[in-house]
Amino acid sequence: MPTQIKDYRSPKVTVIGAGNVGGMLAQRIAKQNLADVVLCDVVQGKPQGIALDLAQAHTISNHDRQIIGTNDYNDTKDSDVIVITAGLPRKEGMSRNDLLKINASIIKEVVQKAIALSPNAILLIVTNPLDVMTYLAWQVSGLPPQRVIGMAGVLDAARFQTFIAMELGISTADIYTTVLGGHGDLMLPLPRLSTVNGVPITELLSEEAIARLVERTRNGGAEIVKLLQNGSAYFAPSAAAYVMVEAIISDRHRIYPAAAHLTGEYGLKDIFMGVPVQIGRQGVEKVIELKLTEDELAALHASAASIQKSIDLL
Numbered sequence: 001m002p003t004q005i006k007d008y009r010s011p012k013v014t015v016i017g018a019g020n021v022g023g024m025l026a027q028r029i030a031k032q033n034l035a036d037v038v039l040c041d042v043v044q045g046k047p048q049g050i051a052l053d054l055a056q057a058h059t060i061s062n063h064d065r066q067i068i069g070t071n072d073y074n075d076t077k078d079s080d081v082i083v084i085t086a087g088l089p090r091k092e093g094m095s096r097n098d099l100l101k102i103n104a105s106i107i108k109e110v111v112q113k114a115i116a117l118s119p120n121a122i123l124l125i126v127t128n129p130l131d132v133m134t135y136l137a138w139q140v141s142g143l144p145p146q147r148v149i150g151m152a153g154v155l156d157a158a159r160f161q162t163f164i165a166m167e168l169g170i171s172t173a174d175i176y177t178t179v180l181g182g183h184g185d186l187m188l189p190l191p192r193l194s195t196v197n198g199v200p201i202t203e204l205l206s207e208e209a210i211a212r213l214v215e216r217t218r219n220g221g222a223e224i225v226k227l228l229q230n231g232s233a234y235f236a237p238s239a240a241a242y243v244m245v246e247a248i249i250s251d252r253h254r255i256y257p258a259a260a261h262l263t264g265e266y267g268l269k270d271i272f273m274g275v276p277v278q279i280g281r282q283g284v285e286k287v288i289e290l291k292l293t294e295d296e297l298a299a300l301h302a303s304a305a306s307i308q309k310s311i312d313l314l
C-alpha cells in the first residue's frame with residue numbers, strides 16, 4: 001500500500017512591530033527553528049532590513065526558517081500566531097499608563113488589519129499598558145477570549161526569580177516564583193507561593209529582604225528604563241514572549257502566568273489580568289485559580305481596579 005505523506009507546512013508567526021522586542025523575538029523564533037517569521041512594521045525599510053540581517057545571521061546559525069520583513073499585511077496572511085509588539089515604549093519618568101492613548105490607537109489599527117487576514121490565529125499582545133491593550137485587542141479582534149493572551153507574567157516572575165537568586169547566591173534554575181495581577185505598579189509577587197526546590201522563600205529570607213525583592217520586581221521595568229535612558233527592556237521580554245509562542249505552536253500545555261480573560265475566577269469578570277493559565281495550540285486552555293489569603297485577594301482586586309480604571313478611560 002502506498003504511504004500517504006501529509007502535506008505539512010511550516011508554522012507561521014507574524015510579529016507586528018519590528019522594534020527591539022519584535023526583532024529579538026523574530027531572531028529567537030527562527031534560531032530555535034520554531035516557525036517561519038513575518039516581521040511587519042509601519043516604517044518603510046525597517047522590517048526588511050532587520051529580516052535581511054537576521055537571514056544572514058541564520059546562515060551561520062544553521063536553520064531552515066524563512067524570515068520576511070514587510071510593510072504589507074498581505075504577507076501576514078494565514079499566520080498561526082500573531083504577536084503584537086507595535087507601539088511606543090516608555091521613557092524615564094513615564095508610567096506604562098502614560099502610553100495608553102497613543103498605543104491604543106496603534107493596537108486598534110494593527111489588530112484589525114492582521115486578524116482580517118488570519119482569522120484563525122492566536123493573538124499574543126506585548127504592547128503596554130499590557131492588560132488594557134490585551135483587553136482592547138480582544139474587543140477589536142472579535143476573537144474568542146481564549147485566543148487572546150497578554151505577555152507579562154513570565155517576565156515579572158523571571159525578574160522575581162532573578163532577584164531571589166541574587167540574594168541567596170544560588171541558581172535561578174532551582175527557583176519557582178508566582179506573580180499575579182496587572183503588569184504595573186500593583187502587580188502581586190507572591191512570596192508564599194514562591195519556592196526554592198519546594199521550600200517557600202518565606203522560610204529562607206527575612207521579611208525585610210522579601211519586601212525589598214518584591215518592590216524591586218514591581219519596579220523591574222522602570223529600573224531598566226532608567227538605566228537605558230532611551231527605551232525599555234527587550235532581552236527578557238522577548239525571551240518571555242518566545243516561550244509563550246513556543247507553548248502555542250508546539251501545543252505544550254505549559255502553565256505560565258499571563259494576562260487572560262476572567263469570567264468569575266478570583267471573583268473578577270470581564271477583564272484581562274495576569275493569572276496562571278494553561279497554554280496550548282488553542283490559546284488559553286484553562287485559567288488556574290489559586291487559593292489566596294484574604295490579603296492577597298484584596299491586593300489582586302486593587303490591581304484589577306486599576307486596570308478597570310484605564311479600560312474605562314478608553
Ligand SMILES: NC(=O)C1=CN([C@@H]2O[C@H](COP(=O)(O)OP(=O)(O)OC[C@H]3O[C@@H](n4cnc5c(N)ncnc54)[C@H](O)[C@@H]3O)[C@@H](O)[C@H]2O)C=CC1
Pocket residue numbers: 016017018019020021022040041042043046085086087088089090099103106109110125126127128130151152155183231232233234237
Ligand atoms: N508586556 C511586557 O512585559 C513588555 C512590553 N513592552 C512594550 O512593547 C512595546 C514595544 O517595545 P520595543 O520593541 O522596545 O519598542 P520599539 O520602539 O523598539 O519598537 C516598536 C516598533 O513598533 C513600530 N510601530 C509603531 N506604530 C506602528 C504601527 N502602527 N504599525 C506597525 N508598527 C508600528 C515602530 O515602528 C517600532 O519599530 C512597547 O509598548 C513596550 O512598552 C516592552 C517590554 C516588556
Ligand SMILES: O=C([O-])CC(=O)C(=O)O
Pocket residue numbers: 089090096128155183220221222224225232233237
Ligand atoms: O518597563 C517597561 O515599560 C517595559 C516593560 O513593560 C517591562 O520591561 O516590564
